[in-house]
Amino acid sequence: MQPPITATPNQGVVYKKFFDRYTVQLGEQTVTACLSSQLQKANRCGSLIAVGDWVQLQQRTDASWQIVEILPRRNQLSRQSAVPMPGAHAFEQIIAANLDQVAILFAVANPAPRWNMLDRYLIALEAAQIPALICITKCDLLHDPDELRTVLTDYLQIGYPTLTVSAQTGDGLPLLRQALTGRITALVGKSGVGKTTLLNSLQPGLGKRIGDVNQITGKGRHTTTQAEMIALDFGGALLDTPGVREYGLWDIAADELAGFFPEMRPFLGKCRFGYSCTHNEEPGCAIRNATLQGKISPRRYQSYLRLRMQA
Numbered sequence: 001m002q003p004p005i006t007a008t009p010n011q012g013v014v015y016k017k018f019f020d021r022y023t024v025q026l027g028e029q030t031v032t033a034c035l036s037s038q039l040q041k042a043n044r045c046g047s048l049i050a051v052g053d054w055v056q057l058q059q060r061t062d063a064s065w066q067i068v069e070i071l072p073r074r075n076q077l078s079r080q081s082a083v084p085m086p087g088a089h090a091f092e093q094i095i096a097a098n099l100d101q102v103a104i105l106f107a108v109a110n111p112a113p114r115w116n117m118l119d120r121y122l123i124a125l126e127a128a129q130i131p132a133l134i135c136i137t138k139c140d141l142l143h144d145p146d147e148l149r150t151v152l153t154d155y156l157q158i159g160y161p162t163l164t165v166s167a168q169t170g171d172g173l174p175l176l177r178q179a180l181t182g183r184i185t186a187l188v189g190k191s192g193v194g195k196t197t198l199l200n201s202l203q204p205g206l207g208k209r210i211g212d213v214n215q216i217t218g219k220g221r222h223t224t225t226q227a228e229m230i231a232l233d234f235g236g237a238l239l240d241t242p243g244v245r246e247y248g249l250w251d252i253a254a255d256e257l258a259g260f261f262p263e264m265r266p267f268l269g270k271c272r273f274g275y276s277c278t279h280n281e282e283p284g285c286a287i288r289n290a291t292l293q294g295k296i297s298p299r300r301y302q303s304y305l306r307l308r309m310q311a
Helices: 037-042 115-128 145-158 173-180 195-202 254-260 286-292 298-310
Strands: 011-018 021-026 029-035 054-059 065-070 076-080 092-097 101-107 132-137 162-164 184-189 228-231 237-240
Touching: 021 054, 021 065, 029 037, 029 054, 037 065, 076 115, 092 184, 101 115, 101 173, 115 132, 115 254, 115 298, 132 145, 145 162, 145 298, 162 173, 173 195, 184 195, 195 237, 254 298, 286 298
Parallel strands: 029 065, 101 132, 101 184, 132 162, 184 237
Antiparallel strands: 011 021, 011 054, 011 228, 021 029, 054 065, 076 092, 228 237
16 A cells, blocks of 8 residues: 655555544554544535545544544545435545556346446546456356357457456456456445455455345345455455445536547547537437447447436
8 A cells, every 4th residue: 555655654544434433554553533523524424534545643632543634535436325315415425545446346147237337337437537447256157158248348349358257166366366466446336246255255264244135136235334445465455345236427417428438539529510419319420420330339329328318
């Protein structure tokens, strides 16, 4: 874990957060800290500090620690919070900060993959300028390799690295370890995709609790309830994050969406209506033409249209 360039004493990295308490790695020691009164006032939504944040600590007269400053982030991964009731306002929910990459986990089955949700993650990472690693888990359950190969080929051609792994058979784990070594990586994905099982396979002895997929609803049960950074014996660190069933994009306007699809960028501004084109039914749309010519995946194009309608 590299400190800020101008690191000073009493600066550490947040390894875990639990309500109003934070576990901070401070040099060679680990301490529990709370927020200063000033930061508590700014922490109305509970999302002020994220795992991975570098913070300035101060020791109080009773020897306890408090966080008095959040140091500048080099990046952050955010999503739109769930809205608890009609009329309520969503807010930015920061998942993790100061990342080298994000590994997006999807299972081949149990639960079935939702590729549109993968596109949501990729758009958020493009906006945050954080490298993505697509990791397909539970490959021992694969029944139709041709379908999976077709989908992953689309992402490989765009430039996204992809891995297929099985915690049960060990297939793909050496390549995954290699991709994680020396990097700070956040693990994200739907509930039930096998993040916890994968963690145990990558580094035995973590003692993580494993949850099953609900056999009636097909939805995963949450086993990770708070984000946590875990140091890897082979170098680097993983940020294990709670599984989600939906991923809402934060602060991305409809007319910005196409710019976060790397395969669409070369065609932006080349439509008949220039940058005003929505790339839907307008005549002379360069992105639609590129899709018809096979330069853009039809599935990704449909994903773009669906996301634009929801933006």
